Amino acid sequence: MGFLQPDPFLNELTSMFERNREKGSVWVTFKRSSMKSTVQSNKLTTAGQSIEYKCLIRATDGKQKISTTVGAKDHQRFQASYATLLKAHVAALKKRERKDKKKAAEVDKKDAGPKKPKRV
Numbered sequence: 001m002g003f004l005q006p007d008p009f010l011n012e013l014t015s016m017f018e019r020n021r022e023k024g025s026v027w028v029t030f031k032r033s034s035m036k037s038t039v040q041s042n043k044l045t046t047a048g049q050s051i052e053y054k055c056l057i058r059a060t061d062g063k064q065k066i067s068t069t070v071g072a073k074d075h076q077r078f079q080a081s082y083a084t085l086l087k088a089h090v091a092a093l094k095k096r097e098r099k100d101k102k103k104a105a106e107v108d109k110k111d112a113g114p115k116k117p118k119r120v
Contacts, residue, residue: 002065002066002067003066003067003068004066004067004068005068006068006070006074006078009057009059009066009067009068010078010081010082010085012059012066013026013028013059013066013085014085014089016059016061016064016066017085017089018089019061020061021089024061024062025061025062026059026060026061027059027060027061028057028058028059029057029058029059030055030056030057031055031056031057031058032053032054032055032056033053033054033055033056033069034051034052034053034054035054035056035069052071052072054069054070054071054072055069055070055071055075056068056069057069057070
């Protein structure tokens with residue numbers, strides 16, 4: 001698919017989550033980026049201009065790749081929309097099995113048991 005604006009990116013990410021609901025995975029990565037090459041950024045820093053960094057967001061399900069950039073102004077709105085999207089579509093995660101601390105401590109004591117004497 002390629003590079004999208006933030007709102008179409010969220011719509012496409014929603015459909016990607018729905019396609020992979022039963023079986024499959026979706027990987028989402030966030031990265032700070034200036035969207036300029038290193039040569040251009042070196043020229044800007046030597047000229048005394050500051051570089052405006054954006055957040056580069058990529059998503060893939062192994063078959064399709066999409067990406068977008070979000071500036072500092074739109075970051076709060078995008079994060080709120082992204083959080084809502086995750087809450088709706090990440091329901092398939094397995095609950096973590098928590099062990100009772102008292103039972104785990106008792107099992108550890110039983111396993112330790114009497115120590116064997118060392119051979120000399």
